[in-house]
Amino acid sequence: MSDTLLTPVHDADGEPFWEYAARGELRVQACADCSELRFPPRPCCPHCQSFDSAWRPMSGQGRIWSYVVPHPPLLPAYAARAPYNVILVELTEAPRIRLVGNLVTDPDAPLDSVPPDQVRIGARVRAVFGSDGLPRWVLERP
Known part of the structure; x- marks a missing residue:
C-alpha cells in the first residue's frame, strides 16, 4: 500500500466535472434532450437513451x-x-x-x-x- 492520498480518476465522461471544479464551479451532467440530471457522468442518458448532454451549474x-x-x-x-x-x-x-x-x-x-x-x-x-x-x-x- 502507498502513503499517497487518493486522487480523482479522470475519464472522458467525467473530465468536464473536474474542469469546472478546478474553476470553483459545481456542475452536473444533464441530458440535452430530456433535461434529466445524472451523476456519475456517463455517455448515454438512462431515461431517454440520448447521447447529447450539457453541464448544468448547481x-x-x-x-x-x-x-x-x-x-x-x-x-x-x-x-x-x-x-x-x-x-x-x-x-x-x-x-x-x-x-x-x-x-x-x-x-x-x-x-x-x-x-x-x-x-x-x-x-x-x-x-x-x-x-x-x-x-x-x-x-x-x-
Whole structure:
C-alpha cells in the first residue's frame, strides 16, 4: 500500500466535472434532450437513451444524507488524519444526486478539521473548492 492520498480518476465522461471544479464551479451532467440530471457522468442518458448532454451549474447547496467515520483508516496515508468524516451530500436542486466528500471548516482545511461528533444527518452544507480543485463541503451555519 502507498502513503499517497487518493486522487480523482479522470475519464472522458467525467473530465468536464473536474474542469469546472478546478474553476470553483459545481456542475452536473444533464441530458440535452430530456433535461434529466445524472451523476456519475456517463455517455448515454438512462431515461431517454440520448447521447447529447450539457453541464448544468448547481448552487452547491445540499444536505448531509449520510456519513461515516472510518475506523481505522483504510490507507496508511489517512492514519494521521483520523478521525475524519466522509459525507454523502444530497443536492438541493437534484435530490436524487448524491456526492461524496468531506465536511471541513474551509476549502483547504484538513480532513479532520470538523470533529466527527459535529457531523449530523440533515445538516445544510454548501460546496467549496480547495486549491487542489477538489469539492469539499462546509456547514451553512456552523
